Amino acid sequence: MSKKRSNLQIAQEQAESTIKKTNDKIEELGKYTSNLYTALNDIQELFDKIRNVPSQKHLEYKKLKEVRLNWKQQVEKIESDYKNAVAKNAGKGVTGVGAGVAVAALGPTAAMGIATTFGVASTGTAISALSGAAATNAALAWLGGGALAAGGGGMAAGNAFLALAGPVGWAIAGIALLGSGLLFWKTKSDQNRLENIFTLISKRDKKSYELAIVELNERISRIKDESVKLNDxxxxxxxxxxxxxQMTEAQQYELGAYVNLMSASTQLLVNPILGLQPKYNEKDFSKFISEGNGKANEVLCSSHKDLIIALSNLLYKIKLDDKDKKLLWKSFKKNKKFLSSMNISKKEFDDIILDIVCEALYFRLC
Known part of the structure; x- marks a missing residue:
């Protein structure tokens, strides 16, 4: 007789199912952004051939060309970073990552979907709650989300935190952490508390991904429409x-309208899917430091910025009492891989950090 599934397992499976649908939709988005990018390049080539274009109009579509180039470079960076990360982890003997399946799964269109989903800043770097290898994290999370919890399909549970750093990675935290012994407890009561926390996280993220799928569908629909207009x-x-x-006044006016069309289409290419952006980012953190209670612990906050931002994303809209916070703190403190991934020692991981996270979230949400 099979063992009855816990509330966490049920919530986790539902979240994983929604993540898979989200990932499929991101890849579908990539196919349409690929077509849009091609159409924008084609129309750009025609504009480049036209002589005597007024300098203002020429400047407008030249800037749009640069934005698209940044986006394409980010796509290539995502592919490159992902393959490098896979090769690096394979060299360390990480389960699943070096199996070959992972590399094949991240093609150019998937990378395009990721680049659009998570947004491209003017510098050409991925927008993320965490600094560092944001594009790699997004790619690994995109690929490894559901497989990670199952064990061995995407990434080894012991290396979960690289994927968890990406926005799509947080929802698989529950089973990946609890099931692999990455969180620690002494009593059944403690275990139930931890499972309840991660059940709430999974339910929260399931709703978030469902809304993101709606947003992704809307983006795909708009890209389809704009692609038709561009080809016309x-x-x-x-x-x-x-x-x-030598053009008529009507043709000149129409050209101006097409520049506006190129601008709107380019925004569809580079603007992120808001529902999949981190719930707590560096701007929130900076505001907390400058205007909130973060001032009182500015040195500690600044030293462990990435950790505070990461935990703020994990615990966003999750109500914790003092017992919950203490249990989470003890569990994380005993987890060497977690501490290592966040560049903090066991001694440095003071219980005040979770208090700061809760204060930061309260300031963000109030």
């Missing part, structure tokens, strides 16, 4: 000739 515009522009001064 390409046909029109080809009939205008290559000298702006």
């Amino acid at each position: 515009a390409i046909e029109k522009i080809e009939s205008f000739g290559v000298d702006y001064n």
Whole structure:
């Protein structure tokens, strides 16, 4: 007779199912962003051939070209970082990562979907709650989400925290941490408390991903529409000739409208999916330090910024009492892999850090 599943396992399975749907949708988005990118390049080539374009209009579409180039470079960086991370972990004998399946799963269109989903800043770097290898984390989380909890399919549980650093990774925390012994407890009561916390996290994230899927569908629909408009515009522009001064006033006006179309389409390419952005980011942290109670512990906060931001994302909208906080603190403190991943020693991981996290979240949500 099979063992009855716990509330955490049920919530986790539901969250994993939603993550899989989200990941599938991100890959689908990548296919459409690929088509959009091609159409934008095609129309850009036509504009580049036109002589005597007023400097203001020329400057506008030149800037758009640079934005798209940044986006494409980020796509390539995601692919490169991901493959490098896989190769590095494979060299260390990490279970699952070096199996070959992972590398094959992250193709160019998937990377495009990830680049659009998580957004590209003007510098060409991925926007993330955490500094460092944001693109790699997003890619690993995209690939390893559901498989991580199952064990061995994506990444070894002992290396969970690399994936957990990415926005899509947090929802698989429950079973990955509890099931692999990465969290510690002394009594059944403590175990129940921990399971309840991660059950709430899984339920929260399930709702978040469901909303993100709606947003992804809306983005795909808009990209489809814009792609059709761009292809129609390409046909029109080809009939205008290559000298702006020889065009009719109506054609010149239409060209201006197409620049606006290129701008709107480019935004669909580079603007992130808001529902999949970190719930707590560096701006929130900076505001907490400058305006909130973070001032009182500014040195400690600054020293462990990544840890505080990561835990703030994990515990976002999760109500904890003093016993919950103490139990979480003890569990994390005993976890060498967690401490190592967050660059903090056991001695440095003071219980005040969880208090600061709760204060930071209260300040963010009040």
